[in-house]
Amino acid sequence: MASVAELSSADTVELFKQYVIPNYTRYPVNLVRGEGSFVWDSEGQRYLDLFPGWGCNLLGHCPPRVVQAVQEQVATLIHVPNTWHLDAQGRWAKLLSEHSFGGQAFFCNSGAEANEAAIKLARLHTPPERYKIITFEGGFHGRTLGALTATAQPKYHEGLGPLMAGFVYAPYGDLAAVADLVDDETCAIMVEPIQGEGGVRIPPAGFLQGLRDLADQHGLLLMFDEVQTGCGRTGEWFAYQHFGVTPDVMTLAKAVCGGIAGGALMTTHEIAQSLRPGMHAATFGGNPIAARAGIATLETIAEEGLLENTRRLADFFRTRLTALQGDCELIEDVRVQGVMIGIELSVDGGPVVQKCLENNLLINCTQGTVIRLLPAMTLTAEQAEQGCEILAQAIGQLAG
Numbered sequence: 003m004a005s006v007a008e009l010s011s012a013d014t015v016e017l018f019k020q021y022v023i024p025n026y027t028r029y030p031v032n033l034v035r036g037e038g039s040f041v042w043d044s045e046g047q048r049y050l051d052l053f054p055g056w057g058c059n060l061l062g063h064c065p066p067r068v069v070q071a072v073q074e075q076v077a078t079l080i081h082v083p084n085t086w087h088l089d090a091q092g093r094w095a096k097l098l099s100e101h102s103f104g105g106q107a108f109f110c111n112s113g114a115e116a117n118e119a120a121i122k123l124a125r126l127h128t129p130p131e132r133y134k135i136i137t138f139e140g141g142f143h144g145r146t147l148g149a150l151t152a153t154a155q156p157k158y159h160e161g162l163g164p165l166m167a168g169f170v171y172a173p174y175g176d177l178a179a180v181a182d183l184v185d186d187e188t189c190a191i192m193v194e195p196i197q198g199e200g201g202v203r204i205p206p207a208g209f210l211q212g213l214r215d216l217a218d219q220h221g222l223l224l225m226f227d228e229v230q231t232g233c234g235r236t237g238e239w240f241a242y243q244h245f246g247v248t249p250d251v252m253t254l255a256k257a258v259c260g261g262i263a264g265g266a267l268m269t270t271h272e273i274a275q276s277l278r279p280g281m282h283a284a285t286f287g288g289n290p291i292a293a294r295a296g297i298a299t300l301e302t303i304a305e306e307g308l309l310e311n312t313r314r315l316a317d318f319f320r321t322r323l324t325a326l327q328g329d330c331e332l333i334e335d336v337r338v339q340g341v342m343i344g345i346e347l348s349v350d351g352g353p354v355v356q357k358c359l360e361n362n363l364l365i366n367c368t369q370g371t372v373i374r375l376l377p378a379m380t381l382t383a384e385q386a387e388q389g390c391e392i393l394a395q396a397i398g399q400l401a402g
């Protein structure tokens with residue numbers, strides 16, 4: 003396929019210097035095309051992408067069924083407001099409901115928006131004097147002010163105060179600390195069932211169940227942020243299904259539309275009644291293109307056996323990376339849940355990411371020392387091996 007790039011990487015960087023606000027740290031590379039787990043830059047270089055779309059491209063780049071659904075839809079009806087019914091939005095909600103806990107959906111456009119909806123719902127559903135939400139250190143819930151306040155990481159709060167009132171933070175995994183924070187003003191607990199940006203942190207046994215028990219005991223909503231873990235990423239449809247603990251509210255985004263922007267909040271029929279007409283909205287939420295992409299994403303996962311492939315990939319990565327850990331003293335821990343992988347180093351992981359980029363492998367480092375891979379569920383065994391090989395060399399070089 004011919005490249006669609008109109009500019010070289012160097013020219014694109016120049017354009018950005020002049021016209022794009024520099025609020026991201028970007029590689030000096032202009033990506034122009036993607037297919038499965040590969041992307042190409044405007045110079046024709048091909049990269050193996052083990053972090054496609056920052057977790058959004060869970061089916062790889064340009065998954066064929068999503069592409070087809072979007073192409074059909076964009077030529078038929080691009081957008082209509084939520085003052086109308088839309089069969090695609092209804093069918094998408096039905097599929098999400100059937101794959102999770104059987105409730106109803108509110109649609110929006112991003113993870114932060116989904117979490118804002120959850121925060122409002124928690125306050126609306128509980129008595130007026132209850133407004134506090136307990137969240138967790140190392141968590142990440144988005145950049146809008148509510149979601150940001152829920153994000154208990156001081157580095158993201160710098161210079162932005164005063165933040166929203168009503169959030170209190172507990173150490174992730176510490177049930178006793180959560181119990182201590184609950185008071186008569188608490189309305190909800192919001193938690194990632196596996197922390198993503200926080201370093202792929204899998205909770206200790208019994209933690210989520212303990213939160214469920216506390217929520218039940220005190221009449222709180224238990225809200226799981228599955229923006230990163232949802233839609234098959236962990237080898238189940240939703241991460242909570244590994245733990246046998248069902249939330250009252252679940253938020254989704256990232257992969258929910260197979261790479262198209264979209265977000266959703268799922269809740270039970272009973273709790274959903276608290277979001278009455280006019281109380282919350284998103285102009286583009288559940289739009290026809292997102293809805294068709296969302297349906298195509300869920301159908302692809304179900305019909306192409308991708309949950310099974312994810313579990314096979316998890317076994318592969320666990321075995322391969324644990325063996326690597328045995329050979330390399332810089333690796334302190336390996337955490338794998340489906341295609342959500344964290345490799346904790348004892349040193350800064352930045353140089354590993356850079357080395358991998360030089361060898362045409364795209365990965366991520368979070369929290370300074372945790373190499374994070376969020377590969378596509380469609381990754382092949384050969385690609386997984388190839389990626390591990392390059393990664394092992396990069397870490398090996400760091401070890402000297």
Ligand SMILES: Cc1ncc(COP(=O)(O)O)c(C=O)c1O
Nearest residue numbers: 112113114142143144229230255
């Ligand atoms: C768990 C979690 N929640 C929320 C968000 C925010 O999503 P968005 O960037 O779509 O607003 C992220 C983004 O990384 C996330 O990982």
